[in-house]
């Protein structure tokens with residue numbers, strides 16, 4: 001079987017060094033503005049015609065501006081200098097008409113630019129979010145959730161500033177530069193050339209600012225990510241924070257990241273402000289040069305006052321677009337920091353590929369539920385430790401299989417392989433005799449229902465939380481499933497019943513009640529294979545017993561694989577597999593395994609006397625008749 005050995009950046013064993021303050025890996029291979037642009041430009045597909053319209057608007061707006069300056073010169077030289085009021089109306093009317101036309105195209109261009117930019121953000125966010133959801137569990141173990149959230153929000157917008165607003169701004173600045181420079185050259189090419197010497201100075205200065213700004217932006221983006229990560233982690237663990245009086249520690253943790261953000265923000269502002277003021281001084285120098293030269297030319301009779309004012313206006317107009325071109329360079333530089341962070345997500349590869357339509361099973365059909373592992377060897381990407389070794393077993397349709405063993409034996413890893421979050425290095429996992437890597441992922445996962453240790457709750461109503469097991473389910477279906485899961489009574493007792501909104505961490509429901517909601521969801525889903533990962537973890541014996549009856553109903557007629565340390569659950573399994581250090585060391589029924597005096601018997605013995613006594617064992621024995629029986 002195929003193994004994905006071509007590890008991407010995020011999978012490498014050798015991790016890049018981390019920034020000591022932001023805890024974010026430092027990139028050693030920064031990407032260029034052009035490369036960032038090329039990677040994200042394809043996302044503008046579909047809006048390129050609007051970009052052309054925006055460019056046209058920019059051309060027309062610059063043209064309108066140029067014409068108004070020429071009309072202003074005409075007015076000065078005719079109506080103002082001669083004192084002939086009748087010469088005022090025509091150029092004034094033309095000026096107004098051109099100004100209105102310029103305002104209309106300006107409005108159109110700006111609105112379209114914002115619309116296009118927002119659509120780009122939407123698409124990019126959807127792309128990154130979509131890709132994120134295909135990534136394997138170990139990607140999320142290595143990246144802090146809050147930092148990923150920041151990438152999806154702040155970094156996405158930074159890239160928009162490069163790709164859409166960037167080129168729109170560049171086009172508008174470029175057309176402005178061409179028109180105003182052209183008009184200045186036409187008016188007085190010699191004077192114009194004399195003032196243009198500032199341009200190379202401007203370019204050199206902009207280049208000099210780009211590198212330090214890029215470094216400071218990268219640290220700023222990383223600090224934003226670190227702040228979001230700390231807030232997110234603190235909110236998720238708020239109970240622990242309060243119980244351990246860690247509020248001050250959490251505040252300090254946030255403050256250290258916020259101070260870094262402050263330092264980088266101040267440094268960035270200082271850099272850009274210094275740049276701005278430097279350009280202001282250059283501009284003033286330029287205007288003074290024009291006035292000096294112009295006064296000399298007027299006194300020699302080679303220039304009219306109107307021409308001088310128009311010329312000065314063109315040069316004055318010329319600087320903002322040149323300056324914004326320079327600023328765009330800085331914005332683009334800052335955006336590459338965001339691009340690097342997003343590409344770390346987009347370049348991370350899913351650990352499995354979906355064969356999609358080339359499935360060897362009828363896509364709509366329901367599997368029979370035979371699950372098999374054949375000589376499976378597996379280690380996690382980026383780790384050389386073999387977690388599963390030569391593992392083979394078969395679970396027949398309808399069979400109840402319990403997988404147990406010491407912590408770290410590889411039980412949850414086996415579940416991850418059955419659901420194909422990973423492919424084995426060698427060996428095969430099969431459903432109904434077909435290797436799982438030959439069937440589409442939706443088909444495979446539709447046929448296996450996972451009930452994980454921590455009940456997965458959507459921030460939604462109970463109705464939706466159960467109903468998402470089968471999207472076309474009616475309220476009656478939901479209620480039937482809830483009754484079968486022994487959840488109906490407590491749901492009905494809630495003031496808002498099935499419309500009660502629940503969410504992870506803030507739910508009003510107990511662990512056992514949440515489990516029963518998850519069981520109802522699984523009932524609706526009605527998959528032939530059921531994978532239960534520690535279904536009784538976190539529940540006391542009474543609550544555990546209470547969910548066993550609905551679990552038993554759920555398991556009926558399905559292949560059920562229960563991963564558990566709770567050997568009370570193992571008693572009625574058709575077969576128990578005992579894993580140790582990734583190997584299958586024992587297999588048999590509860591009675592057979594106890595008789596062998598091997599690892600299972602030892603684990604059972606140890607778990608039966610957790611408090612220097614036999615309380616658990618006697619409770620277990622007495623509990624058996626009431627609810628521990630699966631069948």
Ligand SMILES: Nc1ncnc2c1ncn2[C@@H]1O[C@H](COP(=O)(O)OP(=O)(O)OP(=O)(O)O)[C@@H](O)[C@H]1O
Nearest residue numbers: 138141380383387406407408409410411412413414
């Ligand atoms: N993402 C990962 N990357 C590298 N190693 C991992 C990863 N996840 C788990 N492991 C390692 O794989 C081994 C098996 O872990 P697994 O969670 O499957 O054990 P388990 O039997 O389910 O343990 P427990 O009963 O405590 O849940 C452990 O040594 C663990 O450290």
